[in-house]
Amino acid sequence: MVINSSSNSYNLKVDLPFYTTSGTKVLTNTSSNMLTTPISLSTPTFRPGVDIAPSSVMTFVFNKSGDRPVSLMTGGNIHYNKIETQTTAILLSELLLT
Numbered sequence: 095m096v097i098n099s100s101s102n103s104y105n106l107k108v109d110l111p112f113y114t115t116s117g118t119k120v121l122t123n124t125s126s127n128m129l130t131t132p133i134s135l136s137t138p139t140f141r142p143g144v145d146i147a148p149s150s151v152m153t154f155v156f157n158k159s160g161d162r163p164v165s166l167m168t169g170g171n172i173h174y175n176k177i178e179t180q181t182t183a184i185l186l187s188e189l190l191l192t
Contacts, residue, residue: 095151095152095153096146096151096152096153096154097150097151098146098147098148098149098150098151098152099149100148100149101148101149102148103145103146103147103148104145104146105143105144105145105146106143106144106145106146107141107142107143108141108142108143108144108154108156109140109141110140110141110142110156110162111140111162112140112156112158112159112160112161112162113138113139113140113158113159113160113161113162114135114138114139114140114142114156114157114158114159115134115135115136115137115138115139115157115159116132116133116134116135116156116157116159117132117133117142117154117155117156117157118130118131118132118133118154118155119131119133119144119152119153119154119155120152120153120154120155121147121150121151121152122150122151122152123147123148123149123150123151124149133154133156138159138160140162142156
């Protein structure tokens with residue numbers, strides 16, 4: 095669900111956990127109440143672009159057409175020291191006072 099309270103329309107890329115070629119959008123604004131429109135994409139994608147209407151509430155439902163490849167990103171834990179255990183640095187102002 096996307097809420098656009100501004101008077102401007104926006105283009106948005108949606109990041110999905112699967113491939114899609116179709117879906118449905120539901121628009122509610124001052125002139126339409128839950129207007130349902132089908133979405134059709136020419137090629138399978140997991141990042142479809144959608145247009146967000148001004149001053150509207152929109153819901154998008156995408157149909158799964160295939161599995162998304164597993165990400166090759168790797169990560170690791172980073173453990174930062176607590177501030178109480180870190181060594182202090184001497185500030186320039188402290189050097190001028192001594």
